[in-house]
Amino acid sequence: MKLYCFDTSGFSTPHEQMPEDVLMFRPMWTSLIEFVSSGAVATTTELYDEMCRITGSFGDTVRISRNELVMEVDDPAWNGVAYIRNYERMCIEHRQFISEYTHMSSKETISLNDMTIVALAKTLKLPVVSSESSSGNSPTKRRIPDMCKMENVLHRTFVEFLRDEGLT
Numbered sequence: 001m002k003l004y005c006f007d008t009s010g011f012s013t014p015h016e017q018m019p020e021d022v023l024m025f026r027p028m029w030t031s032l033i034e035f036v037s038s039g040a041v042a043t044t045t046e047l048y049d050e051m052c053r054i055t056g057s058f059g060d061t062v063r064i065s066r067n068e069l070v071m072e073v074d075d076p077a078w079n080g081v082a083y084i085r086n087y088e089r090m091c092i093e094h095r096q097f098i099s100e101y102t103h104m105s106s107k108e109t110i111s112l113n114d115m116t117i118v119a120l121a122k123t124l125k126l127p128v129v130s131s132e133s134s135s136g137n138s139p140t141k142r143r144i145p146d147m148c149k150m151e152n153v154l155h156r157t158f159v160e161f162l163r164d165e166g167l168t
Contacts, residue, residue, distance in 0.1 A: 002071075003040040004161065005121040006129045007114060007144055008050040011058070013131035014158045020056045031167045033061045039068045042124060044116040071120060079123060087119035090151065097142035109141040118147045127154035129161045 011032075020029035035041065036058075043051065048070045051062045062069070073080030091098065091112070098115065099106040106114070121128045128148050135141040148155035156164065 001040065002042040002124055002126060003165075004129050004156070005042045005117050005124065005126050006047070006051075007043075007117045007132070008047050009131040009144075010129035010158055010161070011051060011062070012054055015054055015056070015058060020058055028162070028167065029056075029058050033058060035165065035167065036061055036065055037068065041069055042071050042120060042126065043069050044113075044120055045070055045072075046113040046116050050113070071124075083119055083123040086122050087116060090115055090119055090122075090147075094142065094147065094150070097140070097147075102140070104141070109135065110143055110147050114144050115147065118144065118151055118153055121148070121153045122151050127156045127161075129156045129158060131158055 015029075018025040018028065020026055048062075048066060051069075052059070054062055071078060071080070071083070073084060094110070094115070095101050097109050099109050099111045102109060110118075117128055117130075120126075128144060130144045132144045134145045134149075135143045142150070145155040147153075162168070
């Protein structure tokens with residue numbers, strides 16, 4: 001059963017900041033490997049491709065867990081059609097904030113790839129985990145937490161996720 005939708009930054013930033021080769025972080029990464037392998041994490045093809053760049057044994061787990069992670073739109077086990085509708089609607093309604101349309105960098109505002117995870121979370125009624133922070137009150141920029149708020153999707157940081165799941 002899926003419990004969370006992960007943006008790439010939800011795993012990659014903590015992996016960079018708390019590398020699994022440092023002894024004190026190893027148990028956490030072992031727990032995360034088990035969590036990912038259990039099928040509790042959902043992501044999109046676009047973000048899975050980004051996640052495959054994560055190194056170490058956690059990255060190896062991501063690469064061999066495609067079937068557990070990626071929600072394929074043609075899989076009858078979930079409503080891929082509703083996901084496509086959510087994604088397309090969001091891309092129209094929030095076009096003025098999407099980096100590919102505004103020509104801003106995706107570090108400044110939300111990208112189409114990031115919109116996929118918000119649409120997936122909205123469809124599955126699950127929280128999004130990312131390491132992104134809000135763009136604040138900017139009239140021209142939105143990031144994943146902002147888009148989640150606009151779409152009534154719960155956003156969690158990696159630390160909040162660890163606390164929610166009791167992973168240590």
